[in-house]
Amino acid sequence: MKIGYRFASLYFVITLIILLIFSLSVYFGMQRILLNTLDENLRFVVDSVEENYDPATDKFEYMDKEPEEADPFLEYYVVIYDVSGRPIYKSAIAQKVSLKLPLSDRQTTRGRTTRITVKEAVQWVHPDRGGEITFRAFNRKIYYKDRQIGWVTIARPIEGIDESLNKLAFVFSIAILGTVILIALGSYFMTKRVLFPIDIITRKANQISHENLNERIRNVRSNDELGALAATLNGLLDRLQNAFESRRQFMADAAHELKTPLAVLRAHWEEELNNPVLSMVIKEKLTHDIETLSRMNHLINNLLLLSQTENLQSNFTFHPVRLDSIIQEVALDASVLSDLKSQTLRTEQLPEVTIQGDRERLYQLFFNILENAIKYTPENGEIRILAERKDETVEVTIQDSGPGIPAKDLPYIFDRFYRVKKDRSRRTGGSGLGLSIARLIAKAHGGRITAESKTGVGSVFKIKLPVTA
Known part of the structure; x- marks a missing residue:
């Protein structure tokens, strides 16, 4: 996963956790406030029960009222017990609903939440789809002048609180969903903006190679760590x-310095070959030395070509040429080498194209690649050359039946001085420059080389x- 996505995901998760903690804190805090308010209301009703006690009759003044509309506790579940625990008054709700609270709870003053099933319709009570309703209830002793006169159990449905909390939860859900979407989009664009200089640096760094080291990372105007990274x-x-320039200059200087003495040696030994005084043995040695000087001169020319990478095209002479004619000429010259190994060299499908x-x-x-194929193809092997025009390009294929190139070496075969097997290069006399030079020439002509x-x-x-035609 990209670092931008990791940062955005981390920011998203942290923000979501904070929102959830905040929402849950507000939700349960509001629930506690509403329940405490209801408990306070229930305690107030209990206080009113105590105040309506008549010691003369040992009754509460509203106990003898019959019409339901006169009941002051229409919205409440109220049961009054005498000191022996016998119920002496029940409100309208209490007459149809039974809250069987444990006896130990009758001495508490703190409300508790209980859920019961309502079997018949009751005014002021609205059960849910399952026929259940939640009450907030508690029991308390009631006194008259420090004398206990009984107990009271009081409760009230909390569907109003549940409804308010459900609305609050719905609002929070919508708010969290909207906020999460905004945070996701915001974190994505913010992270993308913050990491944009890194993308610039990465793309530019991937474009830079030893062939265009003059390129630099631009458009990073940040004064923070990213700007420092670009500057570094x-x-x-x-x-x-500077290091590559020094190496390139050394290669050019060394090649130039070697060309003159090699040319002098070759001219001297070629002249000596015509000396009638020399024996055949000496002449054979001189001939071998001249061939060695030719190979050295070829290597020096290659080094000079490689040292001119930056202005390679300026050293070329471009004009319209028939590519099929060049390939036929290369095949004819290379056939001398392939015949020495009894190889079959075939040219196929050479369309007339001009470049x-x-x-x-x-x-x-083409000679470098074909020579390379001949070197590593065994005796009696086969080498094929074919060309095919594709729209505005021509593709030349050179295929051999050699031992092949290991997959681990294939990406590096166009690097300078790279050898797949050093012992094999020694036997064939390769310097590791032929494919590098071929790639440079193809690139200078607007083309490219691939290998399979x-x-x-x-x-x-x-x-x-x-x-071109």
Whole structure:
């Protein structure tokens, strides 16, 4: 998961937890306040019961009232007991509903919540769909001048409180849902905005390679840690560019310094080959040395080409060239090498296409890849060359039946001086520069090279180049 999503998710979860804690705190706090208010109301009713006691008759003044509308406790469950625990008064609700509270609770003054089933319709009582209703009730002793005159059990339905709490819960649910959506969107866009400079840095860093070290990370104007990171990476790129420039300059200088003495040696030994005084043994040694000097000169030329990476195109001469003609010429010259190993070299499907390019460099591109295929294809093996035009590009495929390239080495075969197997490169005389140079030439022509390979089956190189006609 991306760090932006992790930050947004963490912020979302923390905020959601805070909202839930706040909502639950408010909900249960409001529930406690409403129940305490109801308890206070019930205690007030109990106090009124005590005040309406008539010691002369040992009764309460409203006990003898018959009409239900005259009952002062229409909304309440009220049962008055004498000191022996015998009920002497029941309100209208108490006559139809029985709250069987434990005897020990009759001495409490703090309300408790109890839920019972109502079997018949009762005024002021509105049971739920299950026929149940919740009461807030408690028992208390009643006194007259410090003399206990009985007990009172009092209760009241709390559907009003439940309704208020349900509305509050609904409001909180809607508020939390809306807030969560806003927080999710806000955290996503805020995180994306905060991490936008990192995206810039990442994209730019992925675009920079040894071939364009002059690129720098721009558009990060932040003065915080991200700005410092961009500045640090730019400083690192400066040092890398200086190191690569030093290496490139060393390669160019060394190649230039070596070309002259090698040319002098070759000219001297070629002249000595015409000396009739020398024996055949000496002449054979000189011929071998001249071939070695040729290989060294070829390597030096490759190093010079690699040292000109930045302004490579300026050293090329571009003009319209027939690509099929170049491929046929390369195949003809390479057939001398393939014949030495009794290999079959076939050219197939070469359409007549014209591209804008440097004929000499394009020859070098295809010859390097074909030579590489010949080197690593065993005797009596087969190498195929074919081309196919696709819209505005032409794709040239060179396929061999060699040992293949291991998957772990395939991503690095175009790197300079990279060798799949060093012992194999020694036997074939490779320097590890041929494919690197081929890729540079293809890139300079606006094309690219890809490679596919299976161990024990062979390799396939595909060169894509833009066409002009």
